[in-house]
Amino acid sequence: MAHSRLLPVLMFIALATVTSLDVSAGADFDNDDLIDSLLSRMTLEEKAGQLSQLAVQTTSAGPIVEIGGDDSIRNGRVGSLLNAYGVEATRKLQRVAVEESRLRIPLLFAFDVIHGFRTIFPVPLAEASAWDPELSRRTARAAAVEASAYGIHWTFAPMVDIARDPRWGRVVEGAGEDPFLGAALAVARVRGFHGTGPPDLSTMMTTAKHFAGYGAAEAGRDYNIADLSERTLREVYLPPFQAAVEAGTDTIMPGFNEVAGTPMHANHRLLNDYLRKQWGFNGLVISDFNGVENLIEHGVAATESSATQLAFNASVDIDMAGGLYQQQLPELVRSGQLRKDALDDAVRRVLQAKQRLGLFEDPYRYSDASREQAVARIPETRALAREAAQKSIVLLKNDQALLPLRKDIKKLVVVGALATDAESTLGPWSGPVRSEESVTVLEGIQQAVPSTTAVIHVPGASPESLDLSGIDDALRASNDADVIVAVLGETVRMTGEARSRMSLGLPGGQEALLARLVETGKPLVVVLMNGRPLALSLMSDQVPVILESWFLGSEMGHAVADVLFGDVNPSGKLPITFPRAVGQLPIYYARKNTGRPPSKESEYTSKYIDGSWTPLYPFGHGLSYTTFAYQPPRLSARRIAPDETLTINVDVSNTGPREGDEIVQLYLRQSTASVTRPVRVLRGFERVTLAPGETRTLAFQLDQDDLALLDHFFLRRVEPGEFTVFVGGSSATDNQASFEVTTGAQLAGPGCAIPRMLRENAVKTLINVGN
Numbered sequence: 001m002a003h004s005r006l007l008p009v010l011m012f013i014a015l016a017t018v019t020s021l022d023v024s025a026g027a028d029f030d031n032d033d034l035i036d037s038l039l040s041r042m043t044l045e046e047k048a049g050q051l052s053q054l055a056v057q058t059t060s061a062g063p064i065v066e067i068g069g070d071d072s073i074r075n076g077r078v079g080s081l082l083n084a085y086g087v088e089a090t091r092k093l094q095r096v097a098v099e100e101s102r103l104r105i106p107l108l109f110a111f112d113v114i115h116g117f118r119t120i121f122p123v124p125l126a127e128a129s130a131w132d133p134e135l136s137r138r139t140a141r142a143a144a145v146e147a148s149a150y151g152i153h154w155t156f157a158p159m160v161d162i163a164r165d166p167r168w169g170r171v172v173e174g175a176g177e178d179p180f181l182g183a184a185l186a187v188a189r190v191r192g193f194h195g196t197g198p199p200d201l202s203t204m205m206t207t208a209k210h211f212a213g214y215g216a217a218e219a220g221r222d223y224n225i226a227d228l229s230e231r232t233l234r235e236v237y238l239p240p241f242q243a244a245v246e247a248g249t250d251t252i253m254p255g256f257n258e259v260a261g262t263p264m265h266a267n268h269r270l271l272n273d274y275l276r277k278q279w280g281f282n283g284l285v286i287s288d289f290n291g292v293e294n295l296i297e298h299g300v301a302a303t304e305s306s307a308t309q310l311a312f313n314a315s316v317d318i319d320m321a322g323g324l325y326q327q328q329l330p331e332l333v334r335s336g337q338l339r340k341d342a343l344d345d346a347v348r349r350v351l352q353a354k355q356r357l358g359l360f361e362d363p364y365r366y367s368d369a370s371r372e373q374a375v376a377r378i379p380e381t382r383a384l385a386r387e388a389a390q391k392s393i394v395l396l397k398n399d400q401a402l403l404p405l406r407k408d409i410k411k412l413v414v415v416g417a418l419a420t421d422a423e424s425t426l427g428p429w430s431g432p433v434r435s436e437e438s439v440t441v442l443e444g445i446q447q448a449v450p451s452t453t454a455v456i457h458v459p460g461a462s463p464e465s466l467d468l469s470g471i472d473d474a475l476r477a478s479n480d481a482d483v484i485v486a487v488l489g490e491t492v493r494m495t496g497e498a499r500s501r502m503s504l505g506l507p508g509g510q511e512a513l514l515a516r517l518v519e520t521g522k523p524l525v526v527v528l529m530n531g532r533p534l535a536l537s538l539m540s541d542q543v544p545v546i547l548e549s550w551f552l553g554s555e556m557g558h559a560v561a562d563v564l565f566g567d568v569n570p571s572g573k574l575p576i577t578f579p580r581a582v583g584q585l586p587i588y589y590a591r592k593n594t595g596r597p598p599s600k601e602s603e604y605t606s607k608y609i610d611g612s613w614t615p616l617y618p619f620g621h622g623l624s625y626t627t628f629a630y631q632p633p634r635l636s637a638r639r640i641a642p643d644e645t646l647t648i649n650v651d652v653s654n655t656g657p658r659e660g661d662e663i664v665q666l667y668l669r670q671s672t673a674s675v676t677r678p679v680r681v682l683r684g685f686e687r688v689t690l691a692p693g694e695t696r697t698l699a700f701q702l703d704q705d706d707l708a709l710l711d712h713f714f715l716r717r718v719e720p721g722e723f724t725v726f727v728g729g730s731s732a733t734d735n736q737a738s739f740e741v742t743t744g745a746q747l748a749g750p751g752c753a754i755p756r757m758l759r760e761n762a763v764k765t766l767i768n769v770g771n
Helices: 003-017 033-041 044-050 070-074 086-102 124-126 133-149 169-173 177-195 228-235 239-246 267-278 294-298 304-313 322-336 341-356 369-374 379-392 422-426 439-450 469-477 510-519 537-542 554-565 758-761
Strands: 053-057 063-065 080-082 108-111 209-212 251-254 396-397 411-413 456-460 483-489 524-529 544-550 627-630 644-652 659-669 680-688 695-702 715-719 721-728 736-741
Touching: 044 053, 044 322, 044 341, 053 086, 053 322, 063 070, 063 086, 063 228, 070 086, 086 108, 086 369, 108 341, 124 133, 124 169, 124 177, 124 379, 133 177, 133 369, 133 379, 177 239, 177 680, 209 239, 209 267, 209 695, 228 239, 251 267, 267 341, 267 659, 304 322, 304 341, 322 341, 379 554, 411 439, 411 469, 439 456, 439 483, 439 554, 456 469, 469 510, 483 510, 510 524, 510 537, 524 554, 544 554, 627 659, 644 680, 644 721, 659 695, 680 695
Parallel strands: 053 080, 080 108, 209 251, 411 456, 411 483, 483 524, 524 544
Antiparallel strands: 053 063, 396 544, 627 644, 644 695, 659 680, 659 721, 721 736
16 A cells, blocks of 8 residues: 555546546646546446445444445445444545546545544533533534544534424434524534534534424324424424534435425425525535435335435435435436436535545545544543533432532442443444443442442342332342432433334333332432433422433543532533423423413413423523522613614522522513414523622623514514513523514515524534535
8 A cells, every 4th residue: 555645646646547637746736627527537327326325334354335345336336435434444445446446536434423433422412401502512523533533524413403202212312492502502513523624634524414304203203204384394493404504514414204295305395495595505415324215115206216316306415325326316317317417416516525525635534543543532532521411411400409419428329220321321323432431320429439438239120121129129228328319211222213202201110119219218319311301290299309411421420420429510401391291292492372371260271181281390491509590681772673783681690609500591572473473482592600699791682683583474574563581590581671673674585594693603614515
């Protein structure tokens, strides 16, 4: 193999030979000419190959391409590979492409780098609980540094689906129920994966998924249809995608769902007319795994050929894993059923992506063994994982200030099989990391207390079994305990893709275990491990302390112990509503009033006869070991024109005994409009650190994008009338002030507004393919 310093020269020579370009080794040439020349020399089969992504299986003999083996690469029948990673494996496969294929076009290597790679950060739903876009940018940046060192160019993240039904397993992969928070974190993660952009070797291509409405799966059942109104689609499910596009995401992935009778992989209206034409997205659209072939089961295509034609005409550039584009596109073009110029446009987008990453200059630039070894376990990255985990923990309940615990406890009993489940600490989509490198909750507690504290662990009951025989052992161990810490919830196999649940209680024998622990009368702390909101009404009634820890990644045990013993003051806030019972679903804070809103005074209002209609824990809820007080918001004006900016100042004070972080949230309500409006919508948030007794004045600004609605014709418009702002520590705050917008105005642009806060963050980066 040639020395790495000679590779750029060899690539120039190879490309000059193949494409008949008049260039000498190392000469400067026009990149568009290079791509045009490649397109002119490619066969239809080779063009279809560039639009085909095949999966790779890792075997003892090395990586194996699932369809056609290495011959698919040699024959130019594949343009990118899924699930190949590691310098040795990616170099082997890339060498076949650039040394043994006719046109020597390098491959793209793609992998689901969702919340870390070698170091695992909190699952996205957990990290959303930090309400800290800069933290999300930093963790995505660290993940990109690690993954790119293993030869990976492209991640299928961020997942920006809004989810309001926690029965859906993939709620764990997103930012929760709110489009404003979701959009802010989408922007942060795109920027984090990108970094400074090429030629930085840690730059990764990003994918905003799953476009669109996938999180609205009917009955919370994965892969199901999404029965959405046009208004709900535009107001709730599309804004995070628009924010990701404006931030420069390279790729969009359609969802497995249908919207209004059309599967997303065949949805020309949304993928082409809306995404490409209205938003100006010129990047790649890649199918989800076998998403093109799934059009047959959807019932809109009878054959593989027709499925391919539908997806390609809908603007799906790349077929992932199914091989249909590889098999069907050439003949569809030859027969005139697909336009050759459309095929060339799609291939051009793929080649531009490779070009921008510098792969034509040096196809091995992401495959450096020394760099791979260097990023394996960086202390700073583990420290970031611990910080992210600490900030992602939400204190749901803390009666009598039982937390924080003293470290000099004589005997602490840790109950629950999850306390030692290292695999589940990582959560779904944890990549190639070894679970033994993760810190379990039990290990974190053991390392946090002195040797004089006896820490006893008894599983008691499992989330995966109804066997209750271990409960008596847990009770015996707890007889003389000073405190019981029960680690309860879901295993990693109960959440994520294809992991929808009908019930949201504690699975297995855990409910019975908890009931018996409550009967002991001992101080009891529940630490939840889960990837979705659970229905915890009975627990909330009977247990004094509930700590929502989610799946926190590699440093979970340390972070949980940091909070349990008060080394860290919890600051997380819920990014999604917790229901009292499954029968309330879907439940979310930005609901709309009916003509008969819920009322205790009248029987004939919108509520239940067998329980409360209110959530158990509202969106934005989260406690601290200190307390915070808010003064009424002060407005810069009581009457504004639609083109004026309103400033809202609010004083926030730490009225408790210790320093703490508060996430200050601003919500907006329009009293009357031409179309119904939510009771409130999030329009700003800020994390602030306050010492005991300290008061800080925070300023928020609202402009016409924040005030705008979509009218009957889906035109963006500010309508005159009364508005109310709410500023506080959760969506349930009643700390408010009102103002009036004196006149109306129609706004330009597509029918999804990017509010001020998001617009300021949506900075395009160099890697934005085609833009």
